Amino acid sequence: MCRLGSRRRLFVMQxxxxxxxxxxxxxxxxxxPEIMDGIGQWLAYDMLINNFDRLPLIWNNxxxxxxxLFDSNGHVYGIDQRATAIVSNMLEQYLERIHHMIARCRxxxxxxxxxxxxxxxxxxxxxxxxHFFRVYGGFVLSAAQMRALSAGVVRGCEELxxxxxxxLLERSLQRARTELDIEPTGTDLQSAHELVLAARxxxxxxxxxxxx
Amino acid sequence: MARAHDHEHDHHDVGLPLGLVVVKQGSPAASEExxxxxxxxxxxxxxxxxxxxxxxxxxxxxHHEEALAxxxxxxxxxxxxxxxxxxxxxxxxGADGILQGR
Numbered sequence: 001m002c003r004l005g006s007r008r009r010l011f012v013m014q015x016x017x018x019x020x021x022x023x024x025x026x027x028x029x030x031x032x033p034e035i036m037d038g039i040g041q042w043l044a045y046d047m048l049i050n051n052f053d054r055l056p057l058i059w060n061n062x063x064x065x066x067x068x069l070f071d072s073n074g075h076v077y078g079i080d081q082r083a084t085a086i087v088s089n090m091l092e093q094y095l096e097r098i099h100h101m102i103a104r105c106r107x108x109x110x111x112x113x114x115x116x117x118x119x120x121x122x123x124x125x126x127x128x129x130x131h132f133f134r135v136y137g138g139f140v141l142s143a144a145q146m147r148a149l150s151a152g153v154v155r156g157c158e159e160l161x162x163x164x165x166x167x168l169l170e171r172s173l174q175r176a177r178t179e180l181d182i183e184p185t186g187t188d189l190q191s192a193h194e195l196v197l198a199a200r201x202x203x204x205x206x207x208x209x210x211x212x
Numbered sequence: 213m214a215r216a217h218d219h220e221h222d223h224h225d226v227g228l229p230l231g232l233v234v235v236k237q238g239s240p241a242a243s244e245e246x247x248x249x250x251x252x253x254x255x256x257x258x259x260x261x262x263x264x265x266x267x268x269x270x271x272x273x274x275h276h277e278e279a280l281a282x283x284x285x286x287x288x289x290x291x292x293x294x295x296x297x298x299x300x301x302x303x304x305x306g307a308d309g310i311l312q313g314r
Contacts, residue, residue: 045252045255049248049251051248080245081245081248081249081252082244082245082247082248083244083247083248083251084244085244159259160255162259163255163258163259164255164258165258168254168255168258169251171254172247172250172251172254173247175250175254176243176246176247176250176251179246179250188243188244189243189244189247192244192247192248193247196251
Protein backbone atom coordinates (compact mmCIF):
# COMPACT_ATOMS: atom_id res chain seq x y z
CA MET A 1 0.00 0.00 0.00
CA CYS A 2 1.34 3.45 -0.80
CA ARG A 3 -0.18 6.82 -0.13
CA LEU A 4 0.21 8.85 -3.30
CA GLY A 5 -2.68 11.26 -3.18
CA SER A 6 -1.19 13.34 -0.40
CA ARG A 7 1.97 14.01 -2.38
CA ARG A 8 2.38 17.29 -4.17
CA ARG A 9 4.05 15.69 -7.14
CA LEU A 10 5.52 12.41 -8.25
CA PHE A 11 7.63 11.02 -11.03
CA VAL A 12 6.49 8.09 -13.08
CA MET A 13 9.25 6.38 -15.00
CA GLN A 14 8.68 3.58 -17.40
CA UNK A 15 9.50 0.10 -16.34
CA UNK A 16 12.36 -1.56 -18.19
CA UNK A 17 11.76 -5.28 -18.62
CA UNK A 18 15.39 -6.19 -18.20
CA UNK A 19 17.83 -7.98 -15.97
CA UNK A 20 20.99 -6.57 -14.44
CA UNK A 21 24.48 -7.97 -14.79
CA UNK A 22 24.69 -11.11 -12.73
CA UNK A 23 26.76 -14.27 -12.87
CA UNK A 24 23.85 -16.40 -14.01
CA UNK A 25 23.60 -14.65 -17.37
CA UNK A 26 26.40 -12.13 -17.85
CA UNK A 27 29.18 -14.48 -19.03
CA UNK A 28 27.07 -15.65 -21.97
CA UNK A 29 25.16 -12.44 -22.67
CA UNK A 30 28.17 -10.16 -22.69
CA UNK A 31 30.03 -12.30 -25.19
CA UNK A 32 28.05 -10.49 -27.87
CA PRO A 33 30.18 -7.58 -29.16
CA GLU A 34 27.12 -5.46 -29.87
CA ILE A 35 26.12 -5.59 -26.22
CA MET A 36 29.56 -4.55 -25.03
CA ASP A 37 29.47 -1.84 -27.66
CA GLY A 38 26.11 -0.71 -26.30
CA ILE A 39 27.52 -0.55 -22.79
CA GLY A 40 30.35 1.56 -24.13
CA GLN A 41 27.87 3.99 -25.64
CA TRP A 42 26.16 4.34 -22.30
CA LEU A 43 29.54 5.14 -20.79
CA ALA A 44 29.95 7.94 -23.29
CA TYR A 45 26.66 9.37 -22.10
CA ASP A 46 27.76 8.91 -18.50
CA MET A 47 30.91 10.90 -19.19
CA LEU A 48 28.83 13.63 -20.79
CA ILE A 49 26.66 14.09 -17.71
CA ASN A 50 29.10 12.87 -15.04
CA ASN A 51 26.86 9.98 -14.07
CA PHE A 52 29.21 8.03 -11.85
CA ASP A 53 26.78 5.40 -10.59
CA ARG A 54 27.09 2.73 -13.24
CA LEU A 55 30.42 1.47 -14.49
CA PRO A 56 33.59 3.05 -13.06
CA LEU A 57 35.37 3.93 -16.27
CA ILE A 58 36.64 7.33 -15.11
CA TRP A 59 35.22 7.34 -11.61
CA ASN A 60 36.90 5.96 -8.53
CA ASN A 61 34.21 3.65 -7.24
CA UNK A 62 33.08 0.04 -7.57
CA UNK A 63 30.21 0.81 -9.95
CA UNK A 64 26.58 -0.19 -9.73
CA UNK A 65 25.55 -3.21 -11.78
CA UNK A 66 21.87 -2.48 -11.12
CA UNK A 67 21.95 0.56 -13.35
CA UNK A 68 22.57 -1.45 -16.50
CA LEU A 69 19.76 -3.67 -17.71
CA PHE A 70 19.49 -6.06 -20.63
CA ASP A 71 16.29 -7.29 -22.23
CA SER A 72 15.63 -10.50 -24.08
CA ASN A 73 16.40 -8.82 -27.42
CA GLY A 74 19.88 -7.84 -26.34
CA HIS A 75 19.10 -4.15 -25.87
CA VAL A 76 21.11 -2.32 -23.25
CA TYR A 77 19.28 0.06 -20.98
CA GLY A 78 20.65 2.49 -18.47
CA ILE A 79 18.54 3.57 -15.56
CA ASP A 80 18.78 6.08 -12.73
CA GLN A 81 21.20 8.31 -14.58
CA ARG A 82 21.54 11.86 -13.45
CA ALA A 83 23.66 14.83 -14.39
CA THR A 84 26.03 15.77 -11.60
CA ALA A 85 27.64 19.17 -11.52
CA ILE A 86 31.28 19.52 -10.50
CA VAL A 87 32.73 22.30 -8.41
CA SER A 88 34.82 24.58 -10.54
CA ASN A 89 38.26 23.66 -9.26
CA MET A 90 37.67 19.99 -10.08
CA LEU A 91 36.05 20.49 -13.44
CA GLU A 92 39.30 20.76 -15.33
CA GLN A 93 40.48 17.46 -13.89
CA TYR A 94 37.22 15.82 -14.93
CA LEU A 95 37.52 17.14 -18.47
CA GLU A 96 41.09 15.88 -18.67
CA ARG A 97 39.85 12.44 -17.66
CA ILE A 98 37.35 12.49 -20.50
CA HIS A 99 40.05 13.55 -22.93
CA HIS A 100 42.42 10.85 -21.74
CA MET A 101 39.75 8.14 -21.76
CA ILE A 102 38.69 8.82 -25.32
CA ALA A 103 42.31 8.62 -26.42
CA ARG A 104 42.81 5.36 -24.54
CA CYS A 105 39.58 3.82 -25.82
CA ARG A 106 40.64 4.61 -29.34
CA UNK A 107 43.86 2.70 -28.72
CA UNK A 108 42.18 -0.14 -26.85
CA UNK A 109 39.58 -0.63 -29.58
CA UNK A 110 42.39 -1.67 -31.92
CA UNK A 111 44.86 -3.19 -29.50
CA UNK A 112 46.11 -6.75 -29.64
CA UNK A 113 45.27 -9.33 -27.02
CA UNK A 114 48.74 -9.03 -25.50
CA UNK A 115 48.60 -5.26 -25.35
CA UNK A 116 45.23 -5.35 -23.67
CA UNK A 117 46.39 -7.95 -21.19
CA UNK A 118 49.16 -5.59 -20.11
CA UNK A 119 46.80 -2.62 -19.93
CA UNK A 120 44.31 -4.65 -17.92
CA UNK A 121 46.94 -5.08 -15.24
CA UNK A 122 48.28 -1.55 -15.24
CA UNK A 123 45.72 1.03 -16.29
CA UNK A 124 43.43 2.10 -13.42
CA UNK A 125 40.35 2.33 -15.61
CA UNK A 126 40.73 -1.18 -16.99
CA UNK A 127 41.52 -2.50 -13.54
CA UNK A 128 38.29 -0.99 -12.21
CA UNK A 129 36.22 -2.13 -15.18
CA UNK A 130 37.64 -5.64 -15.05
CA HIS A 131 36.96 -5.77 -11.33
CA PHE A 132 33.39 -4.66 -11.98
CA PHE A 133 32.68 -7.48 -14.41
CA ARG A 134 34.50 -10.03 -12.29
CA VAL A 135 32.58 -9.15 -9.13
CA TYR A 136 29.12 -8.49 -10.59
CA GLY A 137 29.23 -10.65 -13.69
CA GLY A 138 31.35 -13.49 -12.48
CA PHE A 139 33.66 -13.55 -15.48
CA VAL A 140 37.02 -12.25 -16.63
CA LEU A 141 36.77 -9.58 -19.27
CA SER A 142 38.30 -10.81 -22.52
CA ALA A 143 40.34 -8.80 -24.97
CA ALA A 144 37.52 -8.95 -27.51
CA GLN A 145 35.09 -7.59 -24.94
CA MET A 146 37.47 -4.78 -24.04
CA ARG A 147 37.84 -3.85 -27.69
CA ALA A 148 34.09 -3.80 -28.21
CA LEU A 149 33.52 -1.78 -25.05
CA SER A 150 36.20 0.74 -26.03
CA ALA A 151 34.84 1.02 -29.56
CA GLY A 152 31.41 1.71 -28.09
CA VAL A 153 32.79 4.51 -25.95
CA VAL A 154 34.42 6.15 -28.96
CA ARG A 155 31.35 5.64 -31.12
CA GLY A 156 29.13 7.04 -28.39
CA CYS A 157 31.28 10.13 -27.99
CA GLU A 158 31.28 10.70 -31.73
CA GLU A 159 27.51 10.44 -31.79
CA LEU A 160 27.13 12.77 -28.84
CA UNK A 161 29.34 15.42 -30.37
CA UNK A 162 27.32 15.15 -33.56
CA UNK A 163 23.83 15.37 -32.13
CA UNK A 164 24.28 17.28 -28.87
CA UNK A 165 24.23 20.70 -30.42
CA UNK A 166 24.05 23.88 -28.39
CA UNK A 167 20.45 24.24 -29.47
CA LEU A 168 19.52 20.74 -28.37
CA LEU A 169 21.23 21.14 -25.01
CA GLU A 170 19.60 24.49 -24.40
CA ARG A 171 16.21 23.08 -25.39
CA SER A 172 16.69 20.21 -22.95
CA LEU A 173 17.51 22.61 -20.16
CA GLN A 174 14.53 24.79 -20.86
CA ARG A 175 12.19 21.83 -21.13
CA ALA A 176 13.41 20.38 -17.86
CA ARG A 177 12.91 23.72 -16.16
CA THR A 178 9.45 24.14 -17.59
CA GLU A 179 8.23 20.65 -16.84
CA LEU A 180 9.68 20.72 -13.37
CA ASP A 181 8.25 24.17 -12.77
CA ILE A 182 11.66 25.39 -11.60
CA GLU A 183 12.71 28.99 -11.63
CA PRO A 184 15.21 29.83 -14.38
CA THR A 185 17.78 30.67 -11.72
CA GLY A 186 17.76 27.14 -10.34
CA THR A 187 21.44 26.45 -9.74
CA ASP A 188 21.32 22.67 -9.84
CA LEU A 189 20.06 22.36 -13.38
CA GLN A 190 22.17 25.25 -14.58
CA SER A 191 25.31 23.76 -13.08
CA ALA A 192 24.54 20.35 -14.55
CA HIS A 193 23.92 21.96 -17.90
CA GLU A 194 27.25 23.77 -17.78
CA LEU A 195 28.96 20.49 -16.96
CA VAL A 196 27.38 18.90 -20.01
CA LEU A 197 28.48 21.76 -22.24
CA ALA A 198 32.06 21.49 -20.98
CA ALA A 199 32.11 17.70 -21.28
CA ARG A 200 30.79 17.83 -24.81
CA UNK A 201 33.53 20.34 -25.71
CA UNK A 202 36.16 18.05 -24.19
CA UNK A 203 34.82 15.13 -26.22
CA UNK A 204 34.90 17.19 -29.37
CA UNK A 205 38.50 18.27 -28.75
CA UNK A 206 39.64 14.74 -28.00
CA UNK A 207 38.01 13.37 -31.11
CA UNK A 208 39.47 16.16 -33.22
CA UNK A 209 42.96 15.23 -32.04
CA UNK A 210 42.30 11.74 -33.26
CA UNK A 211 42.05 13.03 -36.79
CA UNK A 212 45.12 15.23 -36.70
CA MET B 213 9.57 -4.00 2.44
CA ALA B 214 6.02 -2.78 2.70
CA ARG B 215 5.25 0.12 4.95
CA ALA B 216 1.83 0.70 6.39
CA HIS B 217 0.57 4.21 6.91
CA ASP B 218 -2.02 5.47 9.31
CA HIS B 219 -4.04 8.13 7.65
CA GLU B 220 -7.54 9.42 7.97
CA HIS B 221 -8.13 9.37 4.22
CA ASP B 222 -7.73 5.69 3.64
CA HIS B 223 -9.55 5.90 0.35
CA HIS B 224 -6.48 7.66 -1.03
CA ASP B 225 -4.46 4.52 -0.57
CA VAL B 226 -4.03 2.19 -3.45
CA GLY B 227 -2.38 -1.14 -3.76
CA LEU B 228 0.20 -0.73 -6.46
CA PRO B 229 0.95 -3.73 -8.62
CA LEU B 230 4.45 -2.45 -9.14
CA GLY B 231 7.69 -4.29 -9.34
CA LEU B 232 9.38 -1.62 -7.32
CA VAL B 233 8.36 1.63 -5.74
CA VAL B 234 11.13 4.02 -4.79
CA VAL B 235 10.30 6.91 -2.54
CA LYS B 236 12.90 9.59 -1.99
CA GLN B 237 12.82 12.14 0.75
CA GLY B 238 13.12 15.62 -0.60
CA SER B 239 14.62 14.09 -3.68
CA PRO B 240 17.38 16.67 -4.13
CA ALA B 241 18.64 14.83 -7.17
CA ALA B 242 15.25 14.63 -8.83
CA SER B 243 15.73 17.66 -11.04
CA GLU B 244 19.11 16.42 -12.21
CA GLU B 245 17.64 13.02 -12.92
CA UNK B 246 14.86 14.63 -14.85
CA UNK B 247 17.30 16.77 -16.82
CA UNK B 248 19.31 13.66 -17.67
CA UNK B 249 16.13 11.93 -18.84
CA UNK B 250 15.05 14.88 -20.96
CA UNK B 251 18.51 15.17 -22.44
CA UNK B 252 18.61 11.46 -23.21
CA UNK B 253 15.26 11.63 -24.93
CA UNK B 254 16.26 14.65 -26.99
CA UNK B 255 19.51 12.95 -27.96
CA UNK B 256 17.59 9.89 -29.00
CA UNK B 257 15.28 11.94 -31.17
CA UNK B 258 18.13 13.96 -32.64
CA UNK B 259 20.19 10.92 -33.49
CA UNK B 260 17.31 9.12 -35.13
CA UNK B 261 18.99 5.89 -34.20
CA UNK B 262 17.88 3.21 -31.85
CA UNK B 263 21.45 2.76 -30.68
CA UNK B 264 20.79 5.71 -28.43
CA UNK B 265 18.53 6.13 -25.56
CA UNK B 266 15.07 4.82 -26.03
CA UNK B 267 11.97 6.66 -24.88
CA UNK B 268 12.02 4.33 -21.93
CA UNK B 269 14.21 6.85 -20.21
CA UNK B 270 11.45 9.41 -20.43
CA UNK B 271 10.07 10.55 -17.15
CA UNK B 272 6.64 11.94 -16.66
CA UNK B 273 6.04 14.42 -13.93
CA UNK B 274 2.53 14.80 -12.68
CA HIS B 275 1.04 16.97 -10.01
CA HIS B 276 -1.53 16.23 -7.38
CA GLU B 277 -4.56 15.96 -9.64
CA GLU B 278 -2.78 13.77 -12.13
CA ALA B 279 -1.50 11.61 -9.32
CA LEU B 280 -5.05 10.97 -8.24
CA ALA B 281 -6.02 10.15 -11.81
CA UNK B 282 -3.13 7.73 -12.09
CA UNK B 283 -4.16 6.13 -8.85
CA UNK B 284 -7.67 5.64 -10.12
CA UNK B 285 -6.36 4.22 -13.38
CA UNK B 286 -4.03 1.89 -11.56
CA UNK B 287 -6.88 0.72 -9.40
CA UNK B 288 -9.35 0.16 -12.20
CA UNK B 289 -7.29 -1.01 -15.12
CA UNK B 290 -3.53 -1.01 -15.19
CA UNK B 291 -3.52 -1.01 -18.95
CA UNK B 292 -5.13 2.40 -19.14
CA UNK B 293 -2.23 4.06 -17.36
CA UNK B 294 0.06 6.00 -19.67
CA UNK B 295 3.48 4.56 -20.38
CA UNK B 296 2.67 1.29 -18.72
CA UNK B 297 2.96 3.09 -15.43
CA UNK B 298 1.42 0.14 -13.69
CA UNK B 299 4.87 -1.40 -13.88
CA UNK B 300 6.73 1.83 -13.46
CA UNK B 301 9.28 3.04 -11.04
CA UNK B 302 7.76 5.94 -9.20
CA UNK B 303 9.55 8.77 -7.51
CA UNK B 304 7.37 10.48 -4.97
CA UNK B 305 8.48 13.88 -3.79
CA GLY B 306 8.49 14.60 -0.11
CA ALA B 307 8.06 11.06 1.14
CA ASP B 308 10.49 8.89 2.97
CA GLY B 309 11.75 5.37 3.01
CA ILE B 310 11.69 2.74 0.34
CA LEU B 311 8.64 0.70 -0.43
CA GLN B 312 9.24 -2.60 -2.09
CA GLY B 313 6.21 -3.68 -4.05
CA ARG B 314 5.16 -7.06 -5.17
